[in-house]
Amino acid sequence: MSDRRRSLLRLEISRAAVGLFRAHGVAATSGERIGAEVGLSARTVWRYFRTKESCVEPVLHRNVDHVVATLRRWPPERTLSEHLLAEYRPPADPEAAADADAVLAVIALSRTEPGLRAVWLAVHERAEPVLAEVLAARLARASDDVEVRVHAAAIAAALRISGEDLAAEVAEGATVSDPVARLCVALRAATHGVGAAAVTTVHTDVRAGDPE
Known part of the structure; x- marks a missing residue:
């Protein structure tokens, strides 16, 4: 994956996470839920981020x-x-x-x-x-x-x-x-x-x- 594509994917995940945190709170938002929001598995989310925060x-x-x-x-x-x-x-x-x-x-x-x-x-x-x-x-x-x-x-x-x-x-x-x-x-x-x-x-x- 190119650096640009990686950066864009990280930003897409980031926006989804913020939206979920705002709507449901941090505690009620899981890595699985963040991934599902952008069509990814939780495992993929953890490849790019160490924690949901x-x-x-x-x-x-x-x-x-x-x-x-x-x-x-x-x-x-x-x-x-x-x-x-x-x-x-x-x-x-x-x-x-x-x-x-x-x-x-x-x-x-x-x-x-x-x-x-x-x-x-x-x-x-x-x-x-x-x-x-x-x-x-x-x-x-x-x-x-x-x-x-x-x-x-x-x-x-x-x-x-x-x-x-x-x-x-x-x-x-x-x-x-x-x-x-x-x-x-x-x-x-x-x-x-x-x-x-x-x-x-x-x-x-x-x-x-x-x-x-």
Whole structure:
């Protein structure tokens, strides 16, 4: 099976699993039921996913990948907030919009489902090296530089927290604030001091033994 076909099949299983979790709950959804939803055996499902909760990973990754793709286009003359407000848009096509809605459902379920919570956290942890590469290119620093890695971890946390806040509003039926503006606030906090000059100054001071 080609990598593309494998990825598409994983995404198909993922969407089916999220739909069943939303309709019936995690406990009442078995691997057999997930497989049957897409015409596969449970054995085939377990070839692609280690647990039923991990079936949600592809849908969650699509959401993170969308944000990362926008960050890769971040031009040097703009702040991150300026770039996001100008360029970032939630997915517009029906399929991608449905996946974005599924992500919010998974986040909401993860508040009471430890297995889903673990997957949600792991997806953002695995995004950190990719985010570090984006920042490293912007700052002309190595991606394994400790300050770059810390900023990448902060951005991953900002993505997670803004998503959790949005999902909570949706689940509670509250008036939903602008998701892009919310993301900007979180990322502004995460990237405070990311400017090349500021990071270089901190790096120099630490090497010189200055505790400040």
